[in-house]
Amino acid sequence: MRLISLIAAAAIFAAAPNMVFAHSKVVSSTPAAEATVARPRVVSMTFSEALIPPTAAASIVMTAMPGVKAHGEMVIRNFTIAWSNNNRTMTLELKQPLKTGTYEVRWQAAGADGHRMTGKVNFKVS
Template identity: 50%
Template sequence: MAHIRISKLHATYTRDRRKALNRFHMRVYASVCVLEVEHVVWRILMSKFRLLFAAPVLAALAFSGAAFAHAKLVKSTPAANAVVAKPTKIVLTFNEKLIAKFATTTLTMTGMPGMKDHAPMKISGFTSAMSKDGKTMTLMMKRALVAGTYELKWAAAGPDAHRMEGSFNFTVK
C-alpha cells in the first residue's frame, strides 16, 4: 500500500512538473517568437529609416560639389611662363572667395640676364590687396620689376579653410 501511495505521489508530482515545464516552455517559445517578430520589425524599420536618412544625405553630397572645392588659382597677370615688360603689379584670381588672413605670396627672383649662377633673391617691398569679392589678390610693386626670371609662390584658404599652395614662373624682359 505504501508503495502504491508513493507511486501515485510520484506520478502526480511528475505530471504537475511536466505541466509546469510545458507552461514554462510555452512562455519561452512565445517570448522567442515575440523577439523574432520584434527583430524583423526592427530590421524593416531601420532599413526604411536608413533609406529616408541616406537619400537626402546622398542628394546633398551630389549637388554640393562647391562645398568641397578648394581654393585654386584660375588666372594670373602675368600668366605662368609669360614674358612681360617690367610689371608694376601682379594679379592673382582664384576660383572662390579667400580668407584674407590665410592668403600669402612670396616673390623670388630666380635668374638675372648676364649672371649665370645668380642665387635666388627674395623680393620684398610690395603691398597686397584683396578685391571686394575676395577672389582676386593684387600685389603692387613700389617700382617695376627689373629684367630677370621670377617665381611667385602663393598659399590661400577658401571657405573650407583648407590651405592650398601653388607657384608659377614668369620672365621680365
Template identity: 45%
Template sequence: MRRILFTAAIALAALPSVAMAHPKLLSSTPAANATVAKPTRLTLTFSEKLLAPTSGVDLTMTGMPGMANHAPMPIKGFKTAVEGDGKTLAVTLPRALPAGSYDLNWHVVSADQHKITGKYSFSVK
C-alpha cells in the same frame, strides 16, 4: 535593423550638402611662363572667395641677364590685398621688377579653411 539603417541612409542623402571645393587658380597677370615688360602689379584670380589675412605670395628672382650664377633673391616690400569680388589676390610692388626670371609661390585659404599652394614662373624683359 536593416530598415533603420536604410531609412537613416536615405535621410542623410536628402540633406542639403555643403560644397567644400578648394580654390583653384583661374588666371594670373603675368601668366605662367610669360615674358612681360617691368610690371608693378601682379594679380591672381581664383575660383572662390579668399580669406585675406591668410592668403599671400612669395616672390623670388631666380635669374638675372648677364649673371649666370645669380643666387635666388627673395623680393620684399610689396603689399598683397584681396580685391573686388574677393577672388582676386593683388600684389602691388613698390617699383617695377627688373629684367630677370621669377618664381611666384602663392598660398590661399577660402571658406573651407584649407590652405592651398601653388607656384608658377615668369620673366621680365
C-alpha cells in the same frame, strides 16, 4: 517618404567629397603664367574661390637673372597686397618695376573650407 529621405542623404554624401576637395587654385594671373612681359609694377592672381585674407601671403622671387649662371634666389619685398572681387583677386602693387629676369610668385592661403593651399605662377621680365 522614407525613400525620399534616403535618396536625399545619399546625394549629400555623394556630393560631399567634391565640396571638401574643391580647393583654391589660380584661374588667371597678370602677368599670365609662363608669359614674358615688360617690367610690371602690378602682379595679380584671381582664384577659383574667395580666400580668407588674414591667412594669405605671397612672395615674389627672382629665380634667374640673364647673364648670371649661378645665383641664389632673390626675394622681392617692396610691394603691398590689396584684395578685390569678393576676396578672389590678390593684387601685389610693387613700389618699383621688376627688373629683367625670371620670377616665381609663391602664394599660400585658406579658402572658405579652411584648408590651406599653396601654389606658384612663373613669368619672365624682359
